[in-house]
Amino acid sequence: MKSIAIAADMYGCPNRCRHCWLSHMPNRKMEDGADQWIVDSFKPFFEQIEFYSWLREPDYCDDYRARWERDKQLSVNTTPQRFELGSFWRLVRDPEYVRFLKELGVRCVQLTFFGLRETTDRYIGRKGAFDELLRATELLIENEISPRWQAFINRENKDEIVELLRLSVSLKLKERVEAFGSSFRFFVHAGSCEGENRKLYPIRINKGEIPAVLIPYYLNYVENYAEKELCEKLRHDSLPMVPHNDQNPVIYVANDYDLFFNFTHMRKEWRIGNLKEDPIEELVRRIRTEDIPALKIARSITVAELVSRYGNPESNRLFEEQDYKIFLLNSHLEKLSESERSLQNRAKGRESGQ
Numbered sequence: 001m002k003s004i005a006i007a008a009d010m011y012g013c014p015n016r017c018r019h020c021w022l023s024h025m026p027n028r029k030m031e032d033g034a035d036q037w038i039v040d041s042f043k044p045f046f047e048q049i050e051f052y053s054w055l056r057e058p059d060y061c062d063d064y065r066a067r068w069e070r071d072k073q074l075s076v077n078t079t080p081q082r083f084e085l086g087s088f089w090r091l092v093r094d095p096e097y098v099r100f101l102k103e104l105g106v107r108c109v110q111l112t113f114f115g116l117r118e119t120t121d122r123y124i125g126r127k128g129a130f131d132e133l134l135r136a137t138e139l140l141i142e143n144e145i146s147p148r149w150q151a152f153i154n155r156e157n158k159d160e161i162v163e164l165l166r167l168s169v170s171l172k173l174k175e176r177v178e179a180f181g182s183s184f185r186f187f188v189h190a191g192s193c194e195g196e197n198r199k200l201y202p203i204r205i206n207k208g209e210i211p212a213v214l215i216p217y218y219l220n221y222v223e224n225y226a227e228k229e230l231c232e233k234l235r236h237d238s239l240p241m242v243p244h245n246d247q248n249p250v251i252y253v254a255n256d257y258d259l260f261f262n263f264t265h266m267r268k269e270w271r272i273g274n275l276k277e278d279p280i281e282e283l284v285r286r287i288r289t290e291d292i293p294a295l296k297i298a299r300s301i302t303v304a305e306l307v308s309r310y311g312n313p314e315s316n317r318l319f320e321e322q323d324y325k326i327f328l329l330n331s332h333l334e335k336l337s338e339s340e341r342s343l344q345n346r347a348k349g350r351e352s353g354q
Contacts, residue, residue, distance in 0.1 A: 001249060001288050003048035003078070007262075008038055008253040013056035014089045016125030017112070019152045021195040022056065023265045028255050038253060039074045041275060045284045048248075049076040055252050059087045065100060084108040084148065088136040098143045107182065108146040111136055115151075115160030116167075123152070137173070146182040147173065153188050153210070155203045161188055162211050189219040190318055193327040195265035206316040220320060227315035230324045234311075237303035241325040242295060249287050259283060261290075264326055269333040270294045297336065298329055306332055 012027030039051055051074045053067055054060060061067050071080050086109040090097045101109065111133050114123035120130040137147040149168060151161045168174075168186050177184035190205050191197045207226040215221055225233070243263035250262040251272070259272040272292050273283045286292055306328035319327065 001247065002046060003050070003248040004042060004046045004287070005050040005052070005248065005250045006038060006042065006253060007052040007055035007250070008035065009055050009255045010035065010053045011057075011060045012255070013060060014126065015057065015129070017196065018123045018125070018200065019112075019114070019191050019195075019197045020056075021192050021197060021265060022252075023195040023267055025056075025254060025266065030255050035070065035074055038275065039076070041280050042284070043076065045280075047076070048078050049074075050078050050080050051075045052080055057087050057089060058085050059090055059097070059100075064090070064097070068104070082106055084110055088133055091136040091139050092132045098139050098145070101145060102143050106145060108148050108185075109136075109140055110148045110150055112150045112152065113161075113164055115157035116163055119157050119160055137171075141173070141176050141180075144180040144182070146177050146184060148184070149173075149186045151186070151188045152191050152197075153214070154190065154200055154205050155209060158205060158209060158211060158214075162213055165214065165217065186217055187219050188214050188217045190224075192264075192323040193319065194323075194330055198265070198327070198330065201317070204317040207318050208316060210318075223320055224318045225321065225324075227311065227317045227319060227324065228313050230319060230321060231307050231311040231313045233321075234303050234307050234325075237307070239303060240299050240301060241303050241306065241329045242298045243326070244290065251287060259287075261287075261292075264330060269330075269337055294333055297333060301332060303328070310335075 008030065009025065010030045012025075012029065016024055035051070035053060039049055042049055051071050053071050059067070082104055084106070086101050086106065087097070088109075088111055091109075112124075113130070113133060114120045117130040120133065121127050124130075137149075140147045149164070151164055153161050165186060168184075173184045173186075188210075193201055193204065207224070207229075210218060218224070243261070245261070252260045252262060252266060253275065254260070254266060257275040257277075258266075259275060260266045260270050261272065264270060270292070272286050275283065303325060306325070310328050310331040
């Protein structure tokens with residue numbers, strides 16, 4: 001591995017979204033110079049380093065122009081990408097921000113909804129978030145940047161997602177975006193079942209419950225299956241479920257300097273180590289060889305075993321196959337973690353009783 005991408009949680013996030021696949025983390029600003037120190041730590045080991053100063057809300061700092069230049073300056077033998085992402089929080093608070101996106105050549109910005117006003121505000125964790133998303137949509141169109149509406153669906157909000165689609169039609173978003181030669185996209189999905197979204201498993205949308213009008217907009221609909229269908233399909237799968245970086249690893253740096261692969265949520269089971277506490281040589285070895293406890297455990301159990309232990313053959317909850325496999329693997333890791341905690345607590349109890 002000669003290349004690595006590093007995304008550091010340098011500034012935090014204004015939202016507490018109930019779908020966040022990374023999991024909720026405390027907001028704290030990393031100290032001045034942390035970015036340079038992080039990159040310098042990896043420089044002796046990688047010829048190419050792609051550096052990002054965010055991994056949740058992009059551009060969530062007041063000096064975002066200088067910050068973007070800094071990310072480019074810190075990157076080694078490459079340039080970080082902009083993707084189709086922007087901060088809707090900043091869009092409605094800083095009139096210069098949309099011009100900044102335009103200057104960088106951003107042509108599309110994704111905006112995430114969970115239904116109508118009250119539901120979206122509750123799921124994002126901020127009152128007024130829904131109205132900000134609508135205002136951000138208008139600002140993007142005014143500047144000839146296409147908004148892309150992403151809607152997360154579950155059993156609680158499915159009827160509101162229909163109303164959201166109707167709202168996009170009543171606002172004539174498709175026609176207005178096509179007027180400047182781009183395209184408006186509205187799409188729906190349940191998301192992966194990890195991080196905060198894992199807590200929504202009880203209300204995950206069932207196959208057959210998706211309103212018919214939404215099916216043409218459902219992401220990869222034909223590749224989604226009821227959980228019981230996946231249990232049947234995978235019950236003889238003799239291979240393990242082991243996430244893997246084919247070539248260049250992507251590493252997340254939490255604001256306490258814990259390191260994680262970009263495989264799944266940033267929870268302790270998936271921790272690579274800590275950049276402040278562990279030798280960098282050992283951390284790089286773990287990254288290159290994918291040698292962390294979670295992956296060792298993943299290699300030791302087959303998908304069939306995971307299905308037999310954690311699958312629900314009576315459930316109609318909708319999943320893509322890969323999302324379901326990581327859901328099962330995380331169920332196993334959590335079970336082992338609970339057992340370990342229970343043993344530790346019993347040991348502490350015995351010690352305190354002596």
